[in-house]
Amino acid sequence: MIKFSSYVSFILVTAMIGVSMVACDSLPSLGEEEEAEPLEIGTLLDYTGDLGVYGKPMRNGAELAVTLLNDSGMNVVAVHKDSGTDAKVASDAARALQAAGVSGIVGSLSSGVTTAVAESVTIPGGTVLVSPASTAPSISVIEDNDLLFRSTVSDAAQGSVLGKLADELGYKKVGILYVNNPYGDGLQNIFTANFSGTVQAVPHEGELSTYMSEVTKATEGGVDALIAMSYPGSAQVYIREALEGGFADTFMFVDGTKSQDMLDSLGANNFEGMYGTAPGAPPSDAKNTFEELYEARFGEVPSDPFLGETFDAFVMIALATEKCLHDGGDDANCDGAGVAAAMRDVSNAPGTKVGPGDLANAVELIRSGEDIDFEGVAGSQEIDDNGDVLNSIEIWTVKGGKIESTNRFEAP
Structure with missing residues (x-):
């Protein structure tokens, strides 16, 4: 007969061996590292x-x-x-x-x-x-x-390049429809400061069903071009209204309206030979x-x-x-x-x-x-004290119904 104390000792030893085996199973083997969290x-x-x-x-x-x-x-x-x-x-x-x-x-x-x-x-x-x-x-x-x-x-660069491009194209009076937020307001202000002609700038809210009032104000008295400083959803509405109502037939675009889908939905042939700007880097x-x-x-x-x-x-x-x-x-x-x-x-x-x-x-x-x-895709990505990078602006055009680079990359 096994004495009670001996029996208890046997049980304890067996349990300790079992715990030890479980613990060993849970540890990585020699030379095996736990995978770091992603x-x-x-x-x-x-x-x-x-x-x-x-x-x-x-x-x-x-x-x-x-x-x-x-x-x-x-x-x-x-x-x-x-x-x-x-x-x-x-x-x-x-x-x-x-x-x-x-x-x-x-x-x-x-x-x-x-x-x-x-x-x-x-x-x-x-x-x-x-x-x-x-x-x-x-x-x-x-x-x-x-x-x-x-x-x-920053648009401190794009607004300057766009203003000079409008001068280069011979425009004397332009209308601007710009989205009423820091992007649109800042871009139109810098454009206006760098364009030598007359500007009729009108803000608009995003994604409305019509912008007829804003289009009428921006093109009042006739303009050489209407500049779309917005996003594709809203710009598609007011550009269509401008075309169909005969308010404008010449447009300029920016990074926010550089959208092939938008142009296709409006009939890309309507914009043949027209220009826009956007951040962009030369070949590298x-x-x-x-x-x-x-x-x-x-x-x-x-x-x-x-x-x-x-x-x-x-x-x-x-x-x-x-x-x-x-x-x-x-x-x-x-x-x-x-x-x-x-x-x-x-x-x-x-x-x-x-x-x-x-x-x-x-x-x-x-x-x-x-x-x-x-050295990044979009430029050198040298970060200044404000967290900004000093990359270039690309001038693009519509050719054969497609957005295409003019291979002009400029800085103010």
């Missing part, structure tokens, strides 16, 4: 609303960045939210991204929406926000604790590589606005986070301030120049403690 980066792009036509192509730019970064040894995930071309929708989405713990956010498009998101969500919450498309000059002077950046050039190794990689991934050449800027913004946040983690070691606190502090380190000279085709080298250099200088 780096999550949010996007706040427009899939609905006045700018809804731009969201999906821009998302493709972000997804290409994810693929190339992961091929380079990082573990990155994009978390996508709809900005809706609406301040409330975008702010709610930004709060959800913050709650998910993203390292930074790429967005939004509308300058008014980006301003609202920055001031009400990302700045108070300490999250880096990099807009690939918001061009209003007013963004440069927001009190942002160095958390707000852009990968696209970085741009050529991006176009090749994009076509290989999505089966088409990238032609929509702000694709390169979206790609650049995503990569800049990822590389800045990687640098923050490396420089801080095990105790790294890579919150918004930490990522923001590294943004210029990875984007500005000095450092080894890297681009879309050599992100693996960029990651390796960062992990080796070396400086890098990211």
Whole structure:
């Protein structure tokens, strides 16, 4: 017969062995490392609303960045939210991204929406926000604790180039319909300051069913051209009214109305030989590589606005986070301030120049403690004290019914 004390000892030993075996099973084997949690980066792009036509192509730019970064040894995930071309929708989405713990956010498009998101969500919450498309000059002077950046050039450049182009085309009097937000107001003000002729500028609200009153005011007395400083949804309505009512037959466009879908819906032949401006970079190794990689991934050449800027913004946040983690070691606190502090380190000279085709080298250099200088698709992406970049403006035209570059890239 087994004594009771011996029996208890036997049970205890057996239980301890079992626990030990379970514990051993739960640990990685020798040489096996636990997989690190992925780096999550949010996007706040427009899939609905006045700018809804731009969201999906821009998302493709972000997804290409994810693929190339992961091929380079990082573990990155994009978390996508709809900005809706609406301040409330975008702010709610930004709060959800913050709650998910993203390292930074790429967005939004509308300058008014980006301003609202920055001031009400990302700045108070300490999250880096990099807009690939918001061009209003007013963004440069927001009190942002160095958390707000852009990968696209300010309209301080576009308005100047557009004004000089209107002079060059011989226009003496132009009408402007501009969206009543910081983007439209800022762009028309800078255009007016740089155009030598007469301007009839009329603001409008977004996505109305008719703009006949605004069209009438902007073209009163006749104009040489009507400039559409808006977004595709609303511009499509008032350009149609201007054409059908005989108010104007010559137009100029900007980045917000650089939309092939919009022109097609209005009859692209109506705009043959007309001009527009938008942020854009001249041919470069970085741009050529991006176009090749994009076509290989999505089966088409990238032609929509702000694709390169979206790609650049995503990569800049990822590389800045990687640098923050490396420089801080095990105790790294890579919150918004930490990522923001590294943004210029990875984007500005000095450092080894890297681009879309050599992100693996960029990651390796960062992990080796070396400086890098990211050369983006949309330009050099040298970030100034305001979080702005000093890239160029492209002059584009409509040829054969299609938007086409004139291969003129200018700065004020």
